[in-house]
Amino acid sequence: METLLAITSIMFFPAGISLILGGMLYEWADRKLVARFQNRIGPRWFQPLADTIKLLSKEEIEPLGVNRALFFGLPVLALAGALTAALYVPIFGLRPAHSFSGDLIVTLYLLSLLTMCTGLAGWNSASRFSIVGATRTLTQLFAYEAPFLLALLGPAMAADSWQISRIVDYTQTHWMIVLQPVGFVIALIGLMGKLELPPFDAPEAETEIVAGALTEYSGRGLALFHIGKSVEMVVGVTLVTAFYLGGIGNPLFFLAKTLGLLLVMAFLQSVLVRLRIDQTVGMWWRAGAILALLQILALIVLK
Amino acid sequence: MNTEARLQRAKEILAPFTKETLTPESNRVDIVIDAADLTQATAALKAADWGYLSAITGLDLGPEAGSLEAIYHFCDAAAVTSLRVRLPREGQPEIASVADQVPVASFYERELSEMLGVIVVGTPDPTHLFLPDDWPEGVFPNRRDFKIEDAAPVERDVPKVPEQGRVGNKFIVPIGPQHPALKEPGHFEFAVDGEIITGARMRLGYVHRGIEKATEQRNWIQNLYLLERICGICSHTHTSAYAQGAEKLAQVEVPMRALAIRELVAGLERIHSHLLWLGVVAHEAGFDTLFMYSWRDRETVMNLLEELTGNRVNYSISVLGGVKQDIGPEQSKSIHKAMDYLEERIRYYLDVVTSDAMFLQRTRGIGTMTRDEAILYGALGPTARASGLERDVRVDAPYGAYGKFPVSLITDERGDLEAKFVVRLKELLVSCFTIRTIVDNLPAGELAVRFPRKVPAGETVSRVEAPRGEAFYFIKSEGGESPTRIKIRTPSLCNWTSVINKAVGHQLADMPMMISGMDPCFSCNDRMVTVRRKDDSQTMTWAQLRAYGIEKYKSR
Secondary structure (H helix, E strand, O other), X not given: OHHHHHHHHHHOOOOOHHHHHHHHHHHHHHXXXXXXXXXXXXXXXXXXXXXXXXXXXXXXXXXXXXXXXXXXXXXHHHHHHHHHHHOXXXXXXXXXXXXXXXXXXXXXXXXXXXXXXXHHHHHHHOXXXXXXXXXXXXXXXXXXXXXXXXXXXXXXXXXXXXXXXXXXXHHHHOOHHHHOHHHHHHHXXXXXXXXXXXXXXXXXXXXXXXXXXHOOOOHHHHHHHHHHHHHHHHHHHHHHHHHHOOOOOOHHHHHHHHHHHHHHHHHHHHHOOOXXXXXXXXXXXXXXXXXXXXXXXXXXXXX | OOHHHHHHHHHHHHHHHOOEEEEEEOOEEEEEEOHXXXXXXXXXXXXXXXXXXXXXEEEEOHHHHOEEEEEEEEEEOOEEEEEEEXXXXXXXXXXXXXXXXXXXXXXXXXXXXXXXXXXXXXXXOOOOOOOOXXXXXOOOOOOXXXXXXXXXXXXXXXXXXXXXXXXXXXXXXXXXXXXXOEOOOOEEEEEEEOOEEEEEEEEOOOOOOOHHHHHOOOOHHHHHHXXXXXXXXXXXXXXXXXXXXXXXXXXXXXXXHHHHHHHHHHHXXXXXXXXXXXXXXXXXXXXXXXXXXXXXXXXXXXXXXXXXXXXXXXXOOEEOOEEOOOOOHHHHHHHHHHHHHHHHHHHHHHHHHHHOHHHHHHHOOOOXXXXXXXXXXXXXXXXXXXXXXXXXXXXXXXXXXXXXXXXXXXXXXXXXXXXXXXXXXXXXXXXXXXHHHHHHOOOOOOOEXXXXXXXXXXXXXXXXXXXXXXXXXXXXXXXXXXOOEEEEEOOOHHHHHHHHHHHXXXXXXXXXXXXXXOOOOHHHHOOOOOOXXXXXXXXXXXXXXXXXXXXXHHOO
């Protein structure tokens, strides 16, 4: 029974299939909202699913001069990383499937795995656009990663635990957005950087480098990366909502809060202009990192 | 200084080299010089700061006359000085390059040598600009005895981009002819060191249609519709420039009402073009919201054009001798209504591009071109005006109805991308104002007068300010039903030099915006040669194409 439950929790619910479908729904909500902000009609609700099915049924082209194992292995690893991260996070407002002391750090590194895989995949593709894109992806990772980590560390320090479920218990009663507003802004913008959403879409700026690191990917590989990204979106939005917007509470209420966060993100995506990679890095280190550090300092002093 | 004084001064400057002086038109002198004197004559004009090189026309006088002519047109406000160099048709027609003095001449010289077979000695890049790489040697399409059968493709070694794109530590990033950033077929190679550009090259001519050559086989009226199709954005510019030149040669006096309607449509076309540009550059910057909004508002002007002319793209309002459609009270009402909406939106965009902090990060101080550089590179149109260079044919040499309904000149001193936005958007406000004025004060009179079937022999230069810059037409007639030669220097070709020269040292991420910043038009640039091969199975006759179309439609 125990094993069956574990398998169910990994394959179907809350992780696995339902998480992937949830990711597509979030992706649709994001695309639809951005479209409405931009005065467009936007996709129908099943469009991300249709895209995925189409990609999965397409031929996968392997470019010359790539390391085969890496080329086909990286998309799987990226998706696996994102799905594993979901196990430690209260997805859809449910209790995390697994929990141990220090799982926050593990989750954050599992989330970065996707970015690392994207960068490596670009480097491995041996195409000019991919290499420039990979360089930008990894450069950007070093820009937002530290401030994002520090921003999530704020609630952890307040809750005196590095275990996600403990922190969530604490934030249930303490709205961190009020107590640590700076952290919330950095976490939200850091999440947009992690997801390479505008204005942090320089790594996949289509007008310069086609699709960036994933230019050479097609078919299944591309689909896996896309699914990984959608899952990462769910995990990221869930984490930020649970940490800063009053914990989990009622799952339905929690879902509404994540969608509210998505609305804010879609709005930011619509009104902001893409930053050049040097501007992205400059902004994170000149403002983001310093503000996050100041907040941590304030926390230590006030405690 | 008025036009006569300018022409007088040009004659004085060029006196030491002059072999023969012709005055074909009141605003133009045509000075015949020796090929050996060309560089010195150009230097003299340049030293005296007399105008800019607007175009080089290559003429073939035919095998009987046995000579070629290269005509260098310099423009200074309304005055035009043509330096005419006669060259032997047989053997080695050689001429010295002036590209070291006038960088933009490099493009015109490449065109001259590949189209007419003039050897330009010392031109910086003698490779093909327009013709395909597999074009046979010694076949020149603009010569009178050119036959399409001679143009069968040949095998030739063409320098290719290195397969892996690596040259030492540097990468060559190719952009185009197929690239998501470029919806149109041009090819650019940027050598990058990290994100910084260290070199740039370009190649055009992927969609040649041979329009210049085709004009020689059609009559005067047919050409109007052919030339309208040079560009899908400034189609009216081309019909205006052509009609204006043909009417001048035929000595037809066009009624003022027709000229005013032409100016009105030109104003609407400018709004359409600049709003399109605004969207494109916003998209290059990754600001898709502005892109969507400006293209939505552009629909207003497109619908208005459809209402006035019946067409959204090739308006086809001009005919030789006048215009086709009138503007009545109902149309003026819709024009005013559309202008109310557009003026409000344009003011809003002007506010966005000058105050949005993140957008300014991408435009302020990027690709700055000083006034001196703009003069050196021969920039024209809004690209030049954004660098404080006061060049606008509508103001300098008022043609058509621009004398009666003048426009004000917009310039900006800064020369960066932001200035280009400001100049273009302010020009739109001017256009809106002019359109309202014309609608309210439309002169009474006929719409069109009769245009003769045959046009008297002569040569004329016709210049029109397109949304992107100056369109230059050289039209030559020998008294027949079709023109002998039409040379078109399209509005954006002259601005490439500035972009290619300014690219080095900028970031790769800025390049799409910088290229779009000059509003490049590929249909502008590619229009010279019929690339139809004799063994090309895709060649269809009109009847075949029609049958194919009907078949395709039925089997849907």
